[in-house]
Amino acid sequence: MSDQPNDDFDELMRRALHNEADRVEPADGLHEIQARVRTTRTPVNRRPWAITAGAAVLGTAAAIGAFAVLNGDDRQAGDNEVAGAPGTTTSATGTPESATARPPATVPSPSVEEPTDQTPEAKPTTKQQGRLEPETSGAIPVYWLGETIGFESGPGVRLYRTFVPFKGRATYAAVQLMASGKADDPDYSSPWAGAQVSEVRMSGALTTVDFKSVPTTRLEPGVAQMALQQLVYTVQGASKATVPVEVTLQGKPLPQLFGVDIKQPLGRAQSLDVQAFIWVTSPDNGAVLTTPFKVSGIGAVNEAQLNWRITSDDNRKVLDEGVATTKEAFKLTPYSFVVPKLPAGRYTLEVFEVSAADGRQTSTDSKTLVVK
Known part of the structure; x- marks a missing residue:
């Protein structure tokens, strides 16, 4: 593209804009532009967690x-x-x-309390x-x-x-x-x-x-x-x-x-400084499902690989497990996998990462699910 201006084109544009401006009649009032857009986790031994005062945390x-x-x-x-x-994002039922x-x-x-006694000199709070x-x-x-x-x-x-x-x-x-x-x-x-x-x-x-x-x-x-x-x-x-x-x-x-x-x-x-590294976004905790069902979520994991496990809440037996991948490594990107047929019962789903350093389970998010 040339760096030199097109004088003929510029002149034509100036004339057109000038002629158009002469036809405009200013209107009274202000036009207000309004912009408005729009309308979970536990290891197998699930336990409620609460933050208490004076909690000792390392680091x-x-x-x-x-x-x-x-x-x-x-x-x-x-x-x-x-x-x-x-x-x-959809649930296991497709909704x-x-x-x-x-x-x-x-x-x-x-409730909104509008000021009624504000003087012109007063600064709004x-x-x-x-x-x-x-x-x-x-x-x-x-x-x-x-x-x-x-x-x-x-x-x-x-x-x-x-x-x-x-x-x-x-x-x-x-x-x-x-x-x-x-x-x-x-x-x-x-x-x-x-x-x-x-x-x-x-x-x-x-x-x-x-x-x-x-x-x-x-x-x-x-x-x-x-x-x-x-x-x-x-x-x-x-x-x-x-x-x-x-x-x-x-x-x-x-x-x-x-x-x-x-x-x-x-x-x-x-x-990545504050959000969990692995989330299960669907199904919700406590969901009642039929199998097979789809699990989806977001993860930021090493080599884009995470693990999952299904455990029976009755006997703590692992009924199924596998590996899934995120869209990208080390970034919060989507993942999904399908859990095959399971007998009726109550289960714990865990999604986690296995540490490359020592093989320990990290970043676990889990949900309690009911299969009917």
Whole structure:
């Protein structure tokens, strides 16, 4: 392509634009452009897990340093397909994953108190800025903390995601569900349990989550950082906006949460720093199935290879096992495999990676399933 301008073409364009501009009559009023897009794990010996204050976890300093947080930065983390909607993921019955979750949770809209005595000189508080989401329905992603298995360093927990049907304001509903602490999978938990959400407002460059009350539990710093990322991923997944998240308490920004100082607003950490390395996204925990059935999920594993195992809950006997592959190695990419015919009964499905260093089982995610 020549670097020299085409003078004849430029001249023709200038004349055409000039003539067109003369025909335009300015209209009164402002046009508002509204942009709005859209609407789990245990080893064979499953046990509920809860985060408690004063938990001793190895590798604290290393864990904190590992967070590549994008504070004040709205750059993409390169994993929108993980943070957002369920997309084309289906359950073993062939229906969208969101349709097999718990019944729709109707979350009431937050009450909004508009200021009535604000003078022109008064500066709006954080709580008064931004807009509320419209009320919709569908399935929203909610992130939880789950134990990492086979790792002796790091905070000992990572993020796992479930989809939950809802009706109301998507991001407000997602944070409410996260604060309920009631995940469909008993291996997932939330240190935000007990928090009371006031409202969620969006300004385009910032999402503000205002709480009536927040947890006062002190967590080991690495776990606290994971809890903060749990909120960020939940908010960004539900809102489909990877902008920083500001946390306020009754309209005032919080300088500390879970016993650690925080930098406001909260940025999004890179997915491989905080998300679980292996997820089972379908079937859901507790699903009732007929065999054969398909298992699908997301994994970031060595040489793109992971293992799976089906164990009877009655006698702990392994009935079937195999190997599956992800689309790419060392990246969070999809995998799937088919479990052949099984007799009726209750089973535990485990998907995991075998360590290349010493052969131990790591990164296990599991589901309890019923075959009829």
